[in-house]
Amino acid sequence: MMSFDPYGNPTYFVLLFIALLPLMIGLLYGRRSHVYESIISFIFLLLTFGGVKWHTGIALICYLIYQIALVWLYSKYRQRPDSPNKGWIFVVSVILAIAPLAAVKITPAVSHGASSIIGFLGISYLTFKVVQTIMETRDGVIKEFHPVLFGQFLLFFPTISSGPIDRYRRFVKDYDSVPTRSKYLGLVEKGVRYIFLGFLYKFILAYIFGTRMLPVVEHAALQAHGISWALVGVMYVYSMDLFFDFAGYSLFAVGISYLMGVETPMNFNQPFKSKNIKDFWNRWHMTLSFWFRDFIYMRLVFFFMKHKVFKSRITTANVCYVINMLIMGFWHGETWYYIVYGLFHGLAMVVNDAWLRYKKKHQAQIPSNKFTEYFAIFLTFNVVCFSFLIFSGFLNTLFFTARP
Structure with missing residues (x-):
């Protein structure tokens, strides 16, 4: 069979x-x-x-x-x-x-x-x-x-x-319901568009980044024996491969669901346009991120505040960020790089919230224009790509795996 x-x-x-x-x-x-x-x-x-x-x-x-x-x-x-x-x-x-x-x-x-x-x-x-x-x-x-x-x-x-x-x-x-004819035609139109976009993402772009480019830059990085420009290449190429492969799959799932009259929620919303790490998690693997937010983070915050574990709401939020993302890291796997990936994002959320509070308090002194907006996107993109380099496990291969 x-x-x-x-x-x-x-x-x-x-x-x-x-x-x-x-x-x-x-x-x-x-x-x-x-x-x-x-x-x-x-x-x-x-x-x-x-x-x-x-x-x-x-x-x-x-x-x-x-x-x-x-x-x-x-x-x-x-x-x-x-x-x-x-x-x-x-x-x-x-x-x-x-x-x-x-x-x-x-x-x-x-x-x-x-x-x-x-x-x-x-x-x-x-x-x-x-x-x-x-x-x-x-x-x-x-x-x-x-x-x-x-x-x-x-x-x-x-x-x-x-x-x-x-x-x-x-x-x-x-x-349990049947959409109206006009609504269903709209779902079919979106579904077909998502499926074709999924083919572009998963079978063309993910193939280019994951099958053609990634082995080349990984080999170059291994030959360099340490931190190198090739390692930077691995970081960016792997990040693109991860996005296009998973986003392509998600588009297939959503598109097929729409053809079946079920409006399955989207998983990605232009995540590499995020202006900060919290914005990123509102755009990347959204159904997983929102699940962790609603059923782990918010309930941890409620539990800690109810039992007055910490005096400060800020401390409560920060501890819950780290615990939440650590659990996500462990969910991906028990290897060190998944756990460090989760810890990295938990601490990034803490730093992000601290910056937003500082920015709000000193908004008169901190410029806000197109340049700062683009810089925020650029910075967030690079922070995220570095976290994906950790997630990939390639650093483990590069620094901790014996090679002939």
Whole structure:
């Protein structure tokens, strides 16, 4: 049986558009068939997790049953008229939701590089969706829980492998309704545009930067044995490759979602035009950034302020920035460069906030014009590219890996 990486093979797109055509015709005439959507979802999940990857498909099924049961039990507890909304039950539920992902992340570190048998492509993003649903259920934002709809939410195949990370209520609103003809035509127009832009990004620009240029500058940097202009080249080329590859994938996911009448949120918004590091995280991998902001950072701030851990609001915010970004670093992996990457961005957020406070206090003395705006963009771009050099792991290869 064939097995495809999502959006990684021209045959995948041919099969995809053949499968989507009846669904698109139905939406054009005001009808949505959940049965047909379920069938094509099953087929494309089978293409992703079947064949030689059959064991990951089994892991996905077990994971799905486990998480649906967990969220269903917690929602039943919260929907009771006399529900006390006890914090410890919420904490245990979140820990249980994270446990499979934690096992997958920890296993290679404790078993000499061996992968976990419960791991599969996209487990991180599904876990984010599960935890978000539990938290919003606890907050009373999600009033009703439907196991089948929740399963559709988790298994929505355009986004299952690498996001974007949608929100349960937003997804259900789209999935349970049919857009008007004019709105759907607008979605199709945008979806097709995003897909073609995705081809440009992922298969042309990412190929140029990642396949043609990156090996050349990496080889030159390794030959230079230390800090060199070639290393600067690695920094910029890797940053471009990372952006165009991931942004291209995200455009495919969003474009296909639009063709299915689901307005999956965008993941990138011209991140290299950011004027500061906080602006960058409002533009780069936005669904992940907003998830960490809403479900980790804001809740840490609330917890610390409620328990008066720090006297100063500024100190509270700074500590939470660092913790938040460190968790993001650990999420990427347990190797030192991912952790340093997270710490780097946490400290960058602290410095950025300090500068914004200083700038506000001394705005009469600090010029604000086109030059300062462009300089801010230039500075932010270079800070971000340096962080991506750390993230790439190339510094580990250059300075800490023995070479013949």
